[in-house]
Amino acid sequence: MTGNPFRGAGYLLRGLQMLPEPSLRMFVLIPLLINIVLFSGAIWLLIDQFENWVGYWLAKLPDWLSFLEWLLWPLFAVLVLIVVYYTFTLVANFIAAPFNGLLAEKVEMKLRGQVNSASGWQAALKMIPQALARELAKLRxxxxxxxxxxxxxxxxxxxLASPLLWFxxxxxxxxxxYCDYPMDNNRVSFGNxxxxxxxxxxxxLGFGGLVQLGMLxxxxxxxxxxxxxxxxxxxxVEEYAGEADQLMDLR
Structure with a gap:
């Protein structure tokens, strides 16, 4: 495999550094509020239902396997956390998709002075069906x-290998x-x-890995x-935008 995981992780750190910039604040606000509401809901749900969910799955064990309950409790607990984490992440990204696309557009305009798509709030509203269709492609x-x-x-x-596979x-x-937002703005197909x-x-993987760890x-x-x-x-912008004309897929 090629690439540099540390360079990838560095892009997230640079994203964190750019959040307070005045020109981006308005476009950061809506994705931020969506994330706060949904992840607060996920935390509340886990606190309220965690024991019930784990207990439900343990109750499915046949009597002759009951002696393994002490061993299986941590496994079921981790599975509950994984399912809740990924479910709420998917829901948050699905709802925030049009606003994340607009934020990506504004960042690219700031960095490059151009983006290969229509701009502005009206254009963002028109792109909602496309953004949601793209989220469904990711889901599939x-x-x-x-x-x-x-x-x-x-x-x-x-x-035994499942923790590494999950990560x-x-x-x-x-x-x-997250890389799909700027690429979709530039009409790069999902396959490309x-x-x-x-x-x-x-x-x-370096970029996505640090995002995943940060989510915890x-x-x-x-x-x-x-x-x-x-x-x-x-x-x-730094890795691929120079090739945008060759990579553009006019759907």
Whole structure:
């Protein structure tokens, strides 16, 4: 694999540094509020229902396996956390998609002075159906892989590798999720976007990996969505935008 994971992680840090800039504040606000509301809801739901959910799955064990309850409790607890984490991340990104696209556009305008799409709030409203369709494309890509790794988690011995698989999968999906906003703005197709990230996979994994870890840090996770959008746009501009004319797919 080619690329540099440290360079990829650096793009998120630069995104965090750019959040307070006055020209971006208005466009950061809506994704920020969406993230705060949904992740606050996820935390409340976990606190309120965590024991019930884990208890429900443990109750499904046959009596002759009850002696394994002490061993399986941590596994079911981790699975509950994973499912809630990924579900709320998907919902947050789906709702915020049009606003994240607009934020990515404003960052690219600031960095390059141009973007290969119509601009402004009216244009953003018109792009809502396209943004949601793009989120559905990500969901179709994401779900089979999520379910496959979830299945591996229940297979003895194989499940020893599941923590690493979950981390790599989450890192890759975070890279796809956030790098897609600036690339979609520049009319790069979903397939071409994946090919671009795969061409320097370690850089993409470094970026997505730090996003994923940041999502686990209380308070920091509330501002990670807009920071990741800004960082991904810097990533696009510095790594790929020079080739935009060749990569553009006029759908």
């Amino acid at each position: 890509y994401y779900l089979p892989r999520f379910l496959f790794i979830l299945l591996l988690t229940f297979i003895p011995l194989v499940n 790599l999968f989450g890192s890759w999906m975070m890279a796809i999720q 976007m994946k090919s671009l990230l795969k061409s320097h996979r370690l850089t993409a 840090v209380p308070v920091l996770n509330l501002i990670l969505m807009p920071a990741a959008v800004v960082g991904a746009t810097v990533y696009w």
